[in-house]
Amino acid sequence: MHREAKLGLILLLTPLLLWLVLLIFIPHIDLFLVSMRERVGVGQYDLSFANYLTFFQEPLYLATFLRTAVMSIFATILTLLIGFPVAYYIAKMAKGRTQSALFLLCLVPFWVSELVRTFGWMILLRETGIISNLLQSVGLASGPVEMLYNDAAIMVGLVYTSMLFMVVPLVTTLESLPDEVVEAGYDLGGNGLSVLREIIIPHAMPGIVSGSIVVFMLCLGNYLTPTMLGGKESLWFTELIYSQFIVRFNWELGAAFGFLLLILSSVIVWGMLRLTGQSLEKTMG
Amino acid sequence: MTPDLQCTNLTKQFGDSKAVDNVSFSVPAGSFFSILGPSGCGKTTIMRMIAGFLEPTSGDIQIKGKSVINVPPNKRHVNMVFQHLALFPMMNIADNIGYGLRRAGMHKKDIGFKVDEALERIGLPGIGHRRVDELSGGQKQRVAIARCMVLEPDVLLLDEPLGALDLKLREHMKVELKNLQAAFDTTFVYITHDQSEALVMSDNIAVMNAGRFEQVGSAQDLYYRPDTAFVAGFVGDSNRWSGKVVKQDGGNALVQTTSGLTLRGATHGRTLSEGDTIDAFVRPEAIRIAHNAEDLANFDNQISGTVTSILFNGAASRVMVRDTAGHEEVAVSLPQSGEFANLSKGAPIHIGWASDQANCFAAGAA
Numbered sequence: 001m002h003r004e005a006k007l008g009l010i011l012l013l014t015p016l017l018l019w020l021v022l023l024i025f026i027p028h029i030d031l032f033l034v035s036m037r038e039r040v041g042v043g044q045y046d047l048s049f050a051n052y053l054t055f056f057q058e059p060l061y062l063a064t065f066l067r068t069a070v071m072s073i074f075a076t077i078l079t080l081l082i083g084f085p086v087a088y089y090i091a092k093m094a095k096g097r098t099q100s101a102l103f104l105l106c107l108v109p110f111w112v113s114e115l116v117r118t119f120g121w122m123i124l125l126r127e128t129g130i131i132s133n134l135l136q137s138v139g140l141a142s143g144p145v146e147m148l149y150n151d152a153a154i155m156v157g158l159v160y161t162s163m164l165f166m167v168v169p170l171v172t173t174l175e176s177l178p179d180e181v182v183e184a185g186y187d188l189g190g191n192g193l194s195v196l197r198e199i200i201i202p203h204a205m206p207g208i209v210s211g212s213i214v215v216f217m218l219c220l221g222n223y224l225t226p227t228m229l230g231g232k233e234s235l236w237f238t239e240l241i242y243s244q245f246i247v248r249f250n251w252e253l254g255a256a257f258g259f260l261l262l263i264l265s266s267v268i269v270w271g272m273l274r275l276t277g278q279s280l281e282k283t284m285g
Numbered sequence: 286m287t288p289d290l291q292c293t294n295l296t297k298q299f300g301d302s303k304a305v306d307n308v309s310f311s312v313p314a315g316s317f318f319s320i321l322g323p324s325g326c327g328k329t330t331i332m333r334m335i336a337g338f339l340e341p342t343s344g345d346i347q348i349k350g351k352s353v354i355n356v357p358p359n360k361r362h363v364n365m366v367f368q369h370l371a372l373f374p375m376m377n378i379a380d381n382i383g384y385g386l387r388r389a390g391m392h393k394k395d396i397g398f399k400v401d402e403a404l405e406r407i408g409l410p411g412i413g414h415r416r417v418d419e420l421s422g423g424q425k426q427r428v429a430i431a432r433c434m435v436l437e438p439d440v441l442l443l444d445e446p447l448g449a450l451d452l453k454l455r456e457h458m459k460v461e462l463k464n465l466q467a468a469f470d471t472t473f474v475y476i477t478h479d480q481s482e483a484l485v486m487s488d489n490i491a492v493m494n495a496g497r498f499e500q501v502g503s504a505q506d507l508y509y510r511p512d513t514a515f516v517a518g519f520v521g522d523s524n525r526w527s528g529k530v531v532k533q534d535g536g537n538a539l540v541q542t543t544s545g546l547t548l549r550g551a552t553h554g555r556t557l558s559e560g561d562t563i564d565a566f567v568r569p570e571a572i573r574i575a576h577n578a579e580d581l582a583n584f585d586n587q588i589s590g591t592v593t594s595i596l597f598n599g600a601a602s603r604v605m606v607r608d609t610a611g612h613e614e615v616a617v618s619l620p621q622s623g624e625f626a627n628l629s630k631g632a633p634i635h636i637g638w639a640s641d642q643a644n645c646f647a648a649g650a651a
Contacts, residue, residue, distance in 0.1 A: 178369065178371065180368070180369055181371045181372075181373060183338060183358070183365075183367070183371070184365070184372075185373070186338075186358045186359050187336060187337075187358050187363075188359075188384055188385035188436065189385050189388035189436070190359055191388075194388060198373075199373055202375035203374075
């Protein structure tokens with residue numbers, strides 16, 4: 001390689017490398033080192049697995065961890081089930097201006113912060129909220145109904161927050177499916193269900209997988225929505241991490257939790273890719 | 286015998302415009318029928334109505350004598366080869382061909398057998414495990430046809446399937462398609478804007494323009510005896526002149542073109558009277574070219590002039606000839622038998638044609 005070309009390559013790569021090293025590698029290595037030490041005296045630390053051991057010995061930690069994983073998976077599936085028909089309509093059935101208008105409608109909620117969006121849901125769902133009042137005035141409820149601070153509320157919030165990140169990759173992959181191919185599916189004797197199963201879903205698989213990965217990670221790492229809509233008892237794993245770092249000032253345990261979350265999301269994403277026979281290059285490329 | 290496909294007074298309206306306007310035709314079993322027309326003439330609309338993707342506004346479509354109005358596409362014994370073939374990229378070749386059979390609920394073992402048989406028939410045995418994108422354009426073409434033919438449809442619809450191929454392969458596939466049609470012995474309905482595809486392959490051709498059929502007939506009919514000015518202009522190349530009928534007697538008309546050239550033409554049964562404005566069409570290949578005027582003695586149109594330009598294009602070479610009085614420039618086919626090899630620009634030349642080769646149509650018809 002010529003020297004100039006080499007210099008150019010280095011210059012082009014520098015921002016990326018700086019970003020990777022400063023913001024990803026160094027913090028994670030430091031996090032890992034913090035998680036691997038145990039405080040034995042004032043300012044004295046030993047190398048040990050004690051923090052990880054604490055996690056496995058305390059049922060609440062483990063239960064919260066698993067609950068977060070299961071709820072995130074469930075939220076991802078729910079988002080996919082709602083997002084797929086929406087994306088199909090936008091990509092294949094809506095034409096021209098309707099198409100862009102619908103796409104914009106998906107985007108509009110994201111112009112305000114997640115905090116504001118979640119407050120919106122609180123206004124709807126709380127005891128003195130709009131839905132509660134409506135039910136009372138119609139006569140379907142005799143007293144105020146509290147719809148906040150339960151798992152369903154968390155689920156609603158998570159699905160709502162994640163919807164765009166599912167719809168966008170789905171619309172992109174579905175748009176690349178020629179109408180002809182779908183028509184050929186019908187022409188050769190397929191019905192709606194078999195065309196969906198044999199043609200549309202296999203074609204949309206990269207979009208489904210990449211959308212699901214993004215949504216799953218967003219749910220798993222979400223702090224705001226579970227805390228605000230689920231209340232104190234929401235038991236989301238990120239809350240545990242927050243309380244270790246900020247409330248209990250136990251950075252060692254917090255770091256260990258952070259690392260466990262990283263491992264969990266990696267394992268689940270890997271498992272999902274294996275299950276669907278997709279590779280990361282194929283879905284992200 | 287009931288025709289495989291019969292359309293009666295078929296009309297399709299989109300908003301204010303009629304895409305297909307009162308079209309009727311029937312296709313006998315085992316024949317190759319083409320609909321030829323410029324893009325936007327409504328031929329794809331007809332095709333999609335036959336396949337079931339569009340419902341006609343009015344009129345009837347019968348397949349093997351039974352009306353298929355309100356029958357969904359997956360219940361019609363009609364299959365379609367799409368313009369871009371629409372092979373399923375997520376399946377291998379065998380699964381593509383077997384798709385329709387699987388949908389029909391056929392036993393797995395029989396499907397395998399039928400797929401192998403179909404691959405044999407299209408001359409591509411043993412490619413069942415390959416992926417769609419590993420095939421060449423011509424191979425994909427044949428697979429797309431096989432995918433329909435395993436279902437033994439009453440009618441196979443083909444929507445300009447050769448459009449995406451390069452010229453050489455297209456020439457080859459024309460012959461191949463005709464052979465496949467004979468091999469499968471199925472009724473083919475083929476739509477195209479390419480007249481050579483239609484002329485080479487079809488038993489019958491309908492020329493379509495602005496939602497209507499201008500003429501239905503064999504390739505020879507359309508070429509030699511066009512019914513309308515549109516057909517005369519669209520099928521093959523023509524010298525086209527506007528003019529007036531000066532004298533009319535029987536089937537012949539003496540015509541003076543707007544630039545003053547006088548020629549004899551034929552009305553072929555159309556009613557034209559003296560003073561009518563007309564369009565006259567003469568094919569370059571119907572005009573004889575000669576060095577001596579005596580060689581043209583048996584033609585009732587004879588013009589002497591000079592060569593204004595030579596358009597060399599192999600077998601389709603032309604010369605442009607301007608008559609001595611300088612009225613018109615006439616395109617004439619140049620025989621490649623050698624006697625005009627030394628023809629050069631400005632050379633004196635004589636041309637002539639028989640009056641029944643000059644088709645006259647009332648002006649304004651197209």
